[in-house]
Amino acid sequence: MTTTEPTIASDDVDSKLEWHKTVCILCSANCGVEVRLDDREITRVRGNKDHVASKGYTCEKALRLNHYQNNTSRLTSPMRREADGSYTEVDWDTAIAEVVAGMTSVRDTYGSKAMMYYGGGGQGNHLVGAYGSATRRALGITIRSNALAQEKTGEAWVDGRLFGTHTHGDFHHAEVSVFVGKNPWHSHGFDEARRVLKDIAADEARSMVVIDPRRSETADLADFHLQVKPGTDAFCIAALGAIIVQEGLVDQTFIDENTTGADDVIAELGKVDVADYSARCGVEQAQLEAAARRIAGADSVAVLEDLGIEMAPNSTLVSYLQKLLWILTGSFAKPGGMTTHSSMAPLFNYSTSGKEPATPVTGSQIISDLVQCNEIPELISTDHDDRIRAMFIESANPVHSLAGGDDWRAAMAELEFSVVIDVAMTETARLASYVLPASSQYEKVEATFFSLSFPDNSFTVRAPILEPLEGTLPEPEIHARIVRELGLYDDDTIAPLKAAAEEGLEAFGAAMMTAAAEHPELAGVAPVILYETLGATLPEGMAGAAVVWFSAQQVAMKFGAAVRAAGIEGDDANLGNNLFRALVEEPDGVVFTRHTYDEAWNLLKTDDKKINVNIPELVADLAALGGLPTDHRSEEFPFILAAGERRSFTANTIMRDPAWRKRDAEGALRLSPGDAEAMGVETGGRIRVTTPGGSAVAVVEVNDTMQDGFISLPNGMGLDYSPAGGEPEAVGISPNELTTVDWKDAYAGTPWHKHVPARLEPVA
Numbered sequence: 043m044t045t046t047e048p049t050i051a052s053d054d055v056d057s058k059l060e061w062h063k064t065v066c067i068l069c070s071a072n073c074g075v076e077v078r079l080d081d082r083e084i085t086r087v088r089g090n091k092d093h094v095a096s097k098g099y100t101c102e103k104a105l106r107l108n109h110y111q112n113n114t115s116r117l118t119s120p121m122r123r124e125a126d127g128s129y130t131e132v133d134w135d136t137a138i139a140e141v142v143a144g145m146t147s148v149r150d151t152y153g154s155k156a157m158m159y160y161g162g163g164g165q166g167n168h169l170v171g172a173y174g175s176a177t178r179r180a181l182g183i184t185i186r187s188n189a190l191a192q193e194k195t196g197e198a199w200v201d202g203r204l205f206g207t208h209t210h211g212d213f214h215h216a217e218v219s220v221f222v223g224k225n226p227w228h229s230h231g232f233d234e235a236r237r238v239l240k241d242i243a244a245d246e247a248r249s250m251v252v253i254d255p256r257r258s259e260t261a262d263l264a265d266f267h268l269q270v271k272p273g274t275d276a277f278c279i280a281a282l283g284a285i286i287v288q289e290g291l292v293d294q295t296f297i298d299e300n301t302t303g304a305d306d307v308i309a310e311l312g313k314v315d316v317a318d319y320s321a322r323c324g325v326e327q328a329q330l331e332a333a334a335r336r337i338a339g340a341d342s343v344a345v346l347e348d349l350g351i352e353m354a355p356n357s358t359l360v361s362y363l364q365k366l367l368w369i370l371t372g373s374f375a376k377p378g379g380m381t382t383h384s385s386m387a388p389l390f391n392y393s394t395s396g397k398e399p400a401t402p403v404t405g406s407q408i409i410s411d412l413v414q415c416n417e418i419p420e421l422i423s424t425d426h427d428d429r430i431r432a433m434f435i436e437s438a439n440p441v442h443s444l445a446g447g448d449d450w451r452a453a454m455a456e457l458e459f460s461v462v463i464d465v466a467m468t469e470t471a472r473l474a475s476y477v478l479p480a481s482s483q484y485e486k487v488e489a490t491f492f493s494l495s496f497p498d499n500s501f502t503v504r505a506p507i508l509e510p511l512e513g514t515l516p517e518p519e520i521h522a523r524i525v526r527e528l529g530l531y532d533d534d535t536i537a538p539l540k541a542a543a544e545e546g547l548e549a550f551g552a553a554m555m556t557a558a559a560e561h562p563e564l565a566g567v568a569p570v571i572l573y574e575t576l577g578a579t580l581p582e583g584m585a586g587a588a589v590v591w592f593s594a595q596q597v598a599m600k601f602g603a604a605v606r607a608a609g610i611e612g613d614d615a616n617l618g619n620n621l622f623r624a625l626v627e628e629p630d631g632v633v634f635t636r637h638t639y640d641e642a643w644n645l646l647k648t649d650d651k652k653i654n655v656n657i658p659e660l661v662a663d664l665a666a667l668g669g670l671p672t673d674h675r676s677e678e679f680p681f682i683l684a685a686g687e688r689r690s691f692t693a694n695t696i697m698r699d700p701a702w703r704k705r706d707a708e709g710a711l712r713l714s715p716g717d718a719e720a721m722g723v724e725t726g727g728r729i730r731v732t733t734p735g736g737s738a739v740a741v742v743e744v745n746d747t748m749q750d751g752f753i754s755l756p757n758g759m760g761l762d763y764s765p766a767g768g769e770p771e772a773v774g775i776s777p778n779e780l781t782t783v784d785w786k787d788a789y790a791g792t793p794w795h796k797h798v799p800a801r802l803e804p805v806a
């Protein structure tokens with residue numbers, strides 16, 4: 043033992059070493075944690091047992107959070123790009139003035155259609171998006187997108203048609219849990235994922251079905267691992283649905299009472315040749331039958347899809363088919379089943395008609411107001427009059443995270459003006475006209491809107507545990523300064539609101555009503571006005587929580603009974619105020635709605651409060667499925683590459699310092715033992731991977747969970763970083779140097795990143 047290691051005695055005497063409550067921001071679960079600080083270093087992390095949702099659970103990644111908070115890529119000054127491509131540090135006043143001048147110059151020359159906003163939050167910082175919406179509206183930006191439009195818009199389109207809203211499963215209690223292209227062991231997606239998976243595996247009365255070409259860590263625990271050939275899920279799940287229909291296992295009472303329009307799709311499933319589809323997806327018919335019967339026979343079924351099908355062929359159809367499994371077997375609005383749920387702020391705007399607006403440049407549909415991510419470079423690099431000429435990007439790294447790296451770099455160069463707000467100098471920031479440094483998620487108030495639970499749903503407002511790094515500002519302050527610079531309001535405008543806020547929340551609510559009537563033009567910038575007025579009265583460091591007051595009021599209005607059932611008292615505006623108070627005061631998170639199962643029906647947004655099963659376009663696709671290819675490989679590209687797998691030490695692009703990884707330092711290319719032998723490579727060797735999008739050399743990991751012909755690379759690798767703060771270098775392969783913008787879903791335009799044709803060549 044070295045003398046520099048902390049000892050128990052020094053922990054006890056040093057008051058700086060108290061535990062601070064916050065959350066882990068590395069995935070959507072946002073587990074509650076407690077951390078210890080030594081000056082600005084996060085030295086210890088443990089699960090917060092009192093957290094309402096995660097109850098002390100964490101995975102191994104949370105222990106490494108200091109690499110996010112402290113690393114050499116942190117930005118500490120606004121920066122302007124000069125004509126020669128170098129960056130000059132500028133002061134905040136200059137930066138705000140020049141950012142506003144740059145954006146308004148594009149707007150005034152070409153109109154607001156020439157501007158786009160991208161991003162608005164990663165896994166744990168969604169207040170960014172709320173405050174960013176003020177700048178967006180103040181500038182008049184209507185075109186926007188974020189990462190959801192490269193994964194979940196196909197599912198959202200289906201959800202809109204079926205339910206008019208989002209649905210989620212109760213995996214803690216489901217008799218049968220089904221994971222479709224989803225590996226919760228590593229990627230989570232619901233609270234306490236590994237605990238829940240282990241509980242299911244240990245309980246003979248419960249079962250798990252995993253549909254995945256790889257024997258993932260989750261599949262290893264499953265009762266039924268349907269090991270499809272990559273990209274053939276539509277055949278597999280159509281066969282499961284067909285077995286349910288053809289064996290008479292449909293819950294007809296549920297269908298008659300609670301749904302409309304199921305006949306067409308039931309008829310279509312009745313025609314499916316199960317033996318043929320079983321052969322096409324590579325799963326034995328007997329296994330498909332056993333899994334389908336287990337699903338149909340269960341009291342409750344919960345299903346979760348994710349990138350394995352959302353980023354693969356027929357993705358929107360597969361989202362539909364997967365939902366049919368639990369609709370046809372009546373697993374809705376009961377414990378262990380699927381439900382709708384409340385939300386502090388919905389992640390999508392759903393359309394029950396499926397009719398969405400289209401972008402004038404390409405004619406493609408815009409689902410949930412989010413432009414298709416794969417099309418963004420094309421919307422910029424075109425001669426079309428309506429092309430995008432300015433981008434405002436915040437808390438996202440699209441040059442690295444979206445398909446087609448080369449197209450993105452070209453598009454960024456064509457923009458007349460671009461702004462990036464980030465904590466780090468990213469691949470995207472390096473190409474922007476202006477870079478504004480944000481305080482980290484441990485230096486300001488933050489929260490995630492990924493709270494999808496039912497019957498209890500919770501929300502955590504977390505206080506800063508550190509002062510902002512010098513030179514940085516929290517986003518609420520950045521956006522308030524931008525909106526002020528745009529001249530939308532001044533001290534006089536907000537003086538009455540400030541005074542009312544001093545009096546208390548009740549007076550403030552009344553003053554907001556008056557202000558809304560007197561200044562309807564300020565509705566769009568309400569988040570920054572809340573921050574400057576109500577925020578000024580909140581406890582030290584908590585001003586940025588002000589925007590949550592608005593959500594709390596909305597939640598109280600929409601779900602009043604459920605908020606009261608959750609133990610929040612008060613009527614009308616007081617209910618919202620009391621909820622807001624609880625959220626600001628409670629570091630362990632607050633249950634903000636407690637529903638009864640019956641209420642799940644009321645939360646549907648369909649006109650008749652029934653599930654509208656018929657989606658004619660997708661029923662037609664199901665009918666035509668037999669004519670579609672099951673194999674996208676060719677002589678030139680004999681492998682299928684899953685470009686962007688979630689592993690033990692991946693966290694999107696949130697962790698830039700490669701030293702955070704305790705294993706798989708370079709992010710190995712995984713391939714089956716059979717393929718390794720055929721290629722003559724071994725673990726630790728090098729191999730060149732080439733796709734229609736690019737070529738790169740990877741380190742090899744021979745891995746017996748892979749099937750022959752299927753290879754994978756992790757996501758979030760290949761980020762520029764310099765441990766000493768000098769010229770940065772990338773470690774590992776950036777997956778989107780291998781992907782292309784045109785390889786995508788027909789409905790939502792979501793990329794087929796899990797299904798990239800590839801070839802391999804060993805290198806010496």
Ligand SMILES: Nc1nc2c(c(=O)[nH]1)N[C@H]1C(S)=C(S)[C@@H](COP(=O)(O)OP(=O)(O)OC[C@H]3O[C@@H](n4cnc5c(=O)[nH]c(N)nc54)[C@H](O)[C@@H]3O)O[C@H]1N2
Pocket residue numbers: 068069070193222223224225226228229230231253254255256258270271272273274275348349350351354684686687688689690691692693694757758796797
């Ligand atoms: N550790 C970690 N966790 C994360 C993240 C992270 O970066 N690292 N990112 C978070 C984010 S943003 C998201 S969206 C989620 C994503 O979470 P997941 O979707 O679970 O993650 P992936 O590993 O990309 O893909 C899941 C599975 O799809 C399988 N798959 C590949 N091709 C196919 C196919 O054709 N059919 C089927 N059925 N399966 C296929 C893969 O083998 C893999 O096991 O993870 C979140 N959690």
Ligand SMILES: Nc1nc2c(c(=O)[nH]1)N[C@H]1C(S)=C(S)[C@@H](COP(=O)(O)OP(=O)(O)OC[C@H]3O[C@@H](n4cnc5c(=O)[nH]c(N)nc54)[C@H](O)[C@@H]3O)O[C@H]1N2
Pocket residue numbers: 163164165167170188189190192193349436437438439440442443444445463464465466468480481482483685686687693694695696757777778781795
């Ligand atoms: N090939 C391939 N590509 C993929 C995927 C894949 O599986 N394969 N997965 C995709 C998926 S599902 C997703 S969700 C996307 C994610 O990709 P992005 O949407 O780009 O999101 P993140 O990687 O989470 O990056 C978030 C950015 O926020 C910054 N940041 C962190 N904290 C703060 C903060 O407090 N304020 C601000 N302003 N910035 C902050 C980080 O430095 C980082 O640059 O990647 C996608 N890209």
Ligand code: SF4
Pocket residue numbers: 066067068069070071072073099100101102103104230
């Ligand atoms: S990475 Fe996700 S599951 Fe792991 S501790 Fe962080 S929030 Fe929880």
Ligand SMILES: [Mo]
Pocket residue numbers: 189193
């Ligand atoms: Mo994602």
